[in-house]
Amino acid sequence: MENKFINIIVDNRAYQVIKGSTILETCKEIGIKIPSLCYLKDVSSNASCGICVVDVKGAKTLVRSCITQVNEGMEITTHSPAINQARTTNLELLLANHPKDCLICERNGNCELQELTVTLGIKDTPYAKTKPVEKIDDSSLSLVRNPEKCILCGRCIAVCAEVQTVHAIDFTGRGLRSIVSTYQDKGLGNVACTNCGQCALVCPTAAIVEKDETKEVFEDIYNKEKIVIVQTAPAIRVGIGEAMGMEQGALVTGKMVAALRKLGFDKVFDTQFTADLTIMEEGHELINRIKNGGTLPMITSCSPGWIKFIEHFYPKSLDHLSTCKSPQQMFGAVAKTYYAEKLNVDPRKIIVVSIMPCTAKKFECKRPEMNSAFSYWKDILNLTERDNFYDVDYVLTTRELAKMFKKTGIDFCTLQEEEFDKPLGISTGAGVIFGATGGVMEAAVRTAYEVLTGKPLNKIDLTAVRGFEGIKEAELDIKGTKVKVAVAHTLKNARALLDQIEEGKSPYAFIEVMTCPGGCLGGGGQAIPTTWEIRQKRADSIYKEDRLMPLRKSHDNPAIKAIYEEFLNEPLGHLSHELLHTHYEERGIY
């Protein structure tokens, strides 16, 4: 076996370190935190910023510690007047063309550039602004890009190209006119962007942020005429705590419900209810396809980034998608029909607000076809096209919700736990795990198995599809029939499975795809930072919640049973078709 350890000298002291790592990571291990900016572990090592430079004996210039591997006998100096000068100057240069409006910036207090400025003790910005002001790109329903705040670190491009294989953005222009932009500068809303928001999640500054809708939501909350109901996605309960200053991955379901109520929502419901509903519909759809020779593999359709991805890049495979709407959209449709009828109010008075770990959901709720409730009521209430309303009115990310909590003075950490409202707040463990990669698959199997076999499932935990491996597969034995399923997270992995399908080589019957690394718990709308360590903690909390739930299978949910009895009749029935299922469209690459 090759020698794993090498000897290096750092700042005149000898160390034995593991071979194959970069100077930056190695120094971190031995307790020296080299300041860095553009580098982001597992995402990007563009080596552009020039902050993490160190002196390596024998090198012609200073070297970038983020991309330089340690070698046997390497002599490294991590700080010296020349190194400090280089770091300071490079940061000052970045600051010269960066707005200094920290006080009113979206990322104030959570900005890597700001933090580095403090770390390096920058007290002056000696250089002039030389860069022309580029226009803000607000063409997208999900994201807003402000090139002026961009430091061209390249993380967004790396995550978009390498993690998601979407390539919606890249550097354009030369020299000082370099910016991150879209194809022909059309704007994110007009190109093949999936709105996944991973770019915003990795951005060190406020150059890419979600489209803020908190103001509109506050207005509706304060409007006495409106009945404002809120749904929270499974991944919010493991993410909002962090955003409110609690430990990473904190499980805060009860506090969250209490806080939402304090914020003024009339009803606090749970997207997990419609997650269970999704399982009912999707499970039956899968069974149907298997039994009746429908298009297989069937692929889940809960993740709107993924939906837009396939619409752009794999339109030929759209038939593989489940026709089920996502839980968010099912919730909106149900809330403004079933629940409106229960309340006996005009559906137009109901405002549905979603709290999502996701920026793509902002786009999803504004897809023109997402107005099933309007269609449902159109004839009954004699509505015209001008009265059109969406099933879901607003989508707020975890970060937006945290801002609202903070603004209203809610002392989140000390709140007493409360329960969701009924009936749309009732859910099972199957609904919870929708927040993690593999969760939809596991939830579906729990139901499908029992529906198909009529026998109870002994081993509820389908551990084969848990964890952060890129593509996971499992083989199920249902009444002696072997069924292969696969789970992919990130669009790069989804692309691999789709290529397999298009080549006709897919061995699977059912595939779950989630857009973001780790699933919704690592969504583009989650708290910043989101790293693999943090994703793991959130996942742990998700599975803990599942374990603690009294009911863990969607078909056991009494509220689900009730809605079928009272309203929908049966899975895949006529009303289900109207309210809970949808269709997809082919979108070009440009």
Next chain:
Amino acid sequence: MKISDYTKLLEIKETASKKILPDKPYVAIGMGTCGIGRGAEVLFDSFERVIAERKLDIIIKKTGCFGFCAEEPLVNIYIPGKPLIILHRVTENDVIPLIIGIEKGIMPYRNVLCRIEEWDFITEKYEFGKGLTEYPLWNEVPFFKWQKKIVLRNCGLIVPDDIEEYIAVGGYFPLYNALHKMNPVSVIDEVKKSKLRGRGGAGFPTGVKWDLMAKVEGDQKYVICNADEGDPGAFMNRNEIESDPFMLIEGMTIGAFAMGASKGVVYIRAEYPLAVQRLKGAIKQAKDLGLLGDNILNSGFNFEIDIVEGAGAFVCGEETSLIHSIEGKSGRPSPRPPYPAEKGLYGKPTNINNVETWCNVPVIISKGGDWFTGTGTEKSPGTKVFSLVGKVKNTGLVELPLGSTLETIVFKIGEGTGTQKTVKAVQSGGPSGGCIPVEYLNTPVDYESLNSLGAIMGSGGMVVMDQDNCMVDVARYFTEFSNGESCGKCTPCREGLSQTLHILNKVTEGVATSEDLDALVKLGQVIKSTALCGLGQTAPNPVLTTLRYFRDEYDHHMIEKKCEPGICHSLFTALCENSCPLHMNIPRYLQLLKEDKLEDAFETSLRDNPLPGTLGRICHFHCQMKCLRETIDAPVSQGDIHRYIADTVYKEGKAQKIYARLIKEKLPPTYKKIAIIGAGPAGLTAAFYLVRLGHDVTVFDSESEAGGILRWGIPKYRLPLETLDTEINFIKELGVHFVFNTTVGKDISMEELERDYHKIIIAVGAHKDILLSVEGNELDGVVSGMDFLKDVAKGIKPDIGKNVVVIGAGNVAIDAARTAQRFGTDVTVVYRRLKGDMPANKDEIKEAEIEGVNFLFLCNPKEILADANDKVRGIELMKMECGDIDLSNRRKPVPTGESFIIGCDSVIMAVGEEVDAPFVKEFGLKISTDGVISADHFTFKTSHPKIYAIGDAVTGPATAAEAMGIAKKAAEVIDYKLMNKRRFHKLNRGFDYSDDVPLKPEGGNRHYAIKRPLEERTGNFKEINLGYSKDQAYAEAARCLRCDVRINTNTEEE
């Protein structure tokens, strides 16, 4: 047809050798882009037409470029048995006479640049023929003399579009040998042995690079030729490809064989269409002959070459960017490692070399590595091709052994500027290189030496700059280029260069501070040490080197807000104003005269210059040297107009009114006492301004009257006393006290002055003649030029005998010669260089000649001969000849060893002057090594806080205007120091005149003042220049183009 074996190759060579030495005449026209740009295409058509019309048996060929751009179009004429003749600057009109001559077997006699009797193509030798010795051999022409053509061995001599001609001169034999007699390892060993280093600029050993690549395993390997030549002013690679594309292809093929690559790419900028076209044609021909493609020369080795045309981004010269560009990505570098040898094009092992590097390969394989190391230096063997451009006479492509000096390139090959202007610096390596000042041009050109100066070899661009180049602007220009070409990836390059440019713009606008200059250095260092790729790491070189070598120019811009060469237009009114040491607003007085406002015209010139009539006569007229009108016909005679205005105002008695105004305008008394030592032009000027500012000014002079050099040095035929006295009297009227016949250090001590005055100004000039160290210089009859002139000015009749020899070439020498001549003597001026090298005013030299002064050029005194009484009786002169051009841009006089004697009664020495003021040293003021008083360049303060020194006393001998310019600046500084307020501008006033720019040049040709007829000059000191008539003055003033008028277009870059 494919070449399958050696016999076949040899067969082609034998046949094709008839193309090089045909049995009938040929005409070959140099058709590189450069030649075509100078009309070669038209010329070719014309030759073709005439030959066809006359049905002549003359071959016509298109060759590449022989390298001498300045002399294009070049045409080679061959008549069997005779040397090849290279003609230069051939025009269409020459075609018929040439053809007629060739038809008759007569070589042309016009336009001949040189002859070539035999040529060493290195891979083969050819003898054209002997004779025609009336024309110089090619290597007797200065431009070629120092060159050694290895890479350019075929350029301009073979037809680049014909593979057979390439084979005829030995091409493809190296490839044959590599494939059949060598193996990859031995090929690499040979390249290693040659110690060839990358010619793209970095100088990495090529053999080592190949070895690394050869050792990497890979199913597919690539070799790339970097032909993305992008430096402003560099075109070596373009010409190498245009003139000899097969050399590159063969080099790459050999390299590919050595490294195991089966695919090659030439990455060439699309701006080189001709090179692309020739290369494409060459690849096709090579394929047709089986020299590219599968089973090359029946060896089993396969190799293809593709051409990728780049869009011309400078950064694509960086190898990782280049690879990305080939892959269709944007040209942005990526960090190394991984190096291309591990992970290059499409992730495969890749080797990149520059065009010139590849071009050296066939020769190395042919002649061996040891042969190659015979040229150049130990560490940098071989030659390097440079494109020599800019302010140099012989522009073109030059190839010379590494280790040759920059001086060889610029002065021996380039023959200096070719103008009166002197070389200031050389920019080597383009925007990545540095500016090397002329003092360092003896540096050998090799990778290490250039680096040590802060420059780089780069790919070989060499831009020569003369005194008209502003080094700040040069730095700004190159920074602007690099800033525009930065890919924008990394912070230091993207942001740092933009800030550097921003600061440089501030410098050129005169708004920079010393903190800004510090920031430039800091930015430069950080960019160099942290930029990601070569572009950024070298981009600060122009700034850092100009700051290192030309800091004074930055200071000028920053402190004085002046750009001496007149480039940074925010800093001057007009070019004439900028060149004038007194910064007279020349367009203003010209316009005022044009508008018939004579008194205003006089007043404005008087305010700018207290001695308008005097200087109007004797100035060096710096203004005319930069006049924009010269670009149309001839400069405006600003000085003659200046003089006309003063003379007319004096004559018409209008001066007094204006004087009265200035006296009335005097600022209230400040009760500050200022002593000025010396009543010459500098002292008088300082007094003029300081007294008007309200100070109490006393001027001390050891002579009995004021004027200094103006009175005692300049003969009256140039400057009549009445004019000088009028102007000095006015300074007296302004209230300046004069104390004459008082020598400081003798009649009054410095200590007294120091005690009694607030400030002391030393303006003692430099008028002690330097004694030439030549045997006999102590003899009776050897006089100093200045002493001689002074005696004459004082009315003492000189005792100089009948025959006088004047040694020197400056104004003092000419003045002394003409003065001596007026005493009825026979005068000979002796000068060791050429007439054109004389520093004296051209007009004065001309008049001296008219008056009958003899001149002996290229003669240097060897010994002054004495008679028995130790009295001068003759002088022995050494004959000199012109050597190479030296750093002063003049040909160096070299003794021939041959001397002769001329008889004479006296020798006047006027070879230069020095400061003569013993009291300065006695008082303890700092003196600099060249004997002048040390003073700050901008404040003129000496080592003593109270004492300032101005004029020739600090600069050494200079013009009166320059001395006065300094005096004016010093007056401003001293007033500020005394009063702690900026008050100098109060001495100016506005004038009303039009700013209409003449839409077309007016005033006709330059007007010349009437000179006194020769017969009226003999034996007297009457003024010679009679000045302009009124009509002449007005017409001349109208010639001004008013370049001082600016239109505000607000086009400032963001």
